[in-house]
Amino acid sequence: MRKNTLSSALLIGSACGLIHSTHAQQGLGSGEDLPRHEITHLTGDLYRFRQIRDFGMFAVTPDGIIVVDPMNSEMATWLKTQLDERFGLPVKYVIYSHHHNDHASGGEIFADTATFVGHENMRKNMQAPAADAPLNRRQRLWDANGDGLIQPEEAAGTPHQGVFASLDTNADGGLSHAEMWMRRSGGEQVPPDIYYADKASITLGGKTVELHYMGRNHTDDTTLLVFPDERTIHAVDFLTPKRPPAYDVYGGFFPDWLESLRRVEKLDFDIISPGHELPGTRADAIEQRRYMEELVAAVTAGIAAGLTKQELIDTVLMEDYDHMIEFHEHRADNVGGVYETLIADR
Ligand SMILES: [Zn+2]
Numbered sequence: 001m002r003k004n005t006l007s008s009a010l011l012i013g014s015a016c017g018l019i020h021s022t023h024a025q026q027g028l029g030s031g032e033d034l035p036r037h038e039i040t041h042l043t044g045d046l047y048r049f050r051q052i053r054d055f056g057m058f059a060v061t062p063d064g065i066i067v068v069d070p071m072n073s074e075m076a077t078w079l080k081t082q083l084d085e086r087f088g089l090p091v092k093y094v095i096y097s098h099h100h101n102d103h104a105s106g107g108e109i110f111a112d113t114a115t116f117v118g119h120e121n122m123r124k125n126m127q128a129p130a131a132d133a134p135l136n137r138r139q140r141l142w143d144a145n146g147d148g149l150i151q152p153e154e155a156a157g158t159p160h161q162g163v164f165a166s167l168d169t170n171a172d173g174g175l176s177h178a179e180m181w182m183r184r185s186g187g188e189q190v191p192p193d194i195y196y197a198d199k200a201s202i203t204l205g206g207k208t209v210e211l212h213y214m215g216r217n218h219t220d221d222t223t224l225l226v227f228p229d230e231r232t233i234h235a236v237d238f239l240t241p242k243r244p245p246a247y248d249v250y251g252g253f254f255p256d257w258l259e260s261l262r263r264v265e266k267l268d269f270d271i272i273s274p275g276h277e278l279p280g281t282r283a284d285a286i287e288q289r290r291y292m293e294e295l296v297a298a299v300t301a302g303i304a305a306g307l308t309k310q311e312l313i314d315t316v317l318m319e320d321y322d323h324m325i326e327f328h329e330h331r332a333d334n335v336g337g338v339y340e341t342l343i344a345d346r
Pocket residue numbers: 015016098100218237248
């Protein structure tokens with residue numbers, strides 16, 4: 001097991017599933033009135049478990065249980081107790097959707113019985129950068145004074161605004177690449193025992209789950225789970241029904257992400273079980289793909305026309321999607337995140 005200096009407790013909930021305003025109109029409720037922990041039956045042998053607005057899932061078979069994303073130690077401890085009481089079966093597999101610490105933590109709770117599985121790119125993504133590693137290309141866009149660190153004023157308008165102090169672990173007033181890496185990737189995670197590349201399947205107790213690598217999207221190590229018996233997919237962070245990506249566009253890959261969403265539509269499924277928010281349908285996958293296509297096309301055209309990041313934020317309004325959950329919280333970040341990704345990658 002890997003050890004890092006910063007406690008994973010500091011990091012949980014900081015990355016993909018930020019809790020903002022109320023969502024009673026979407027049936028989500030606010031963060032305050034949502035269950036902290038809950039198990040819901042999805043369909044067939046599939047169940048979802050939650051910590052507020054973050055979700056993992058599991059499949060129950062006669063020979064044991066397959067868990068997707070144990071999430072964190074608190075969640076996994078609660079889940080193990082529930083699984084023991086309800087089913088009396090061991091967790092035989094833990095599958096990771098991707099390496100981010102708000103999904104891939106907590107595996108130690110099941111380490112005595114489970115085999116851990118993830119995409120091969122998790123191997124590099126779970127390696128902490130050296131303390132003096134240089135800023136990456138995106139981060140260099142923020143580094144106005146060119147000193148190799150991101151000061152609070154440089155973090156304004158970035159995903160690290162508002163959490164600066166918690167990330168600046170050496171309290172030198174500037175964020176290094178390694179300190180920013182900790183936010184989403186640090187902590188203590190049980191690494192996969194088995195890595196796969198393009199496609200894999202696991203069969204346990206007559207139940208088969210397929211692991212599909214859909215290319216680069218929210219990360220370059222994302223696995224899409226397919227449960228053929230239930231015509232269900234489990235998609236995390238790159239496809240969230242009825243909601244734009246939150247800060248998930250930062251660190252994402254464009255235009256690769258679009259191709260990933262197009263590939264989802266070619267699969268045979270009825271139900272989307274997402275890593276955040278509530279389940280959806282094929283129509284939600286189509287809507288997400290259209291949103292992302294229009295977003296990337298508008299930002300690409302704006303860059304070609306010489307517009308700045310702020311000018312794009314002011315003009316790429318995406319009004320056709322203002323019914324989506326937290327649209328008004330995320331639109332500007334989505335525009336800015338795609339802009340910075342395309343600029344940094346040129
Ligand atoms: Zn993520």
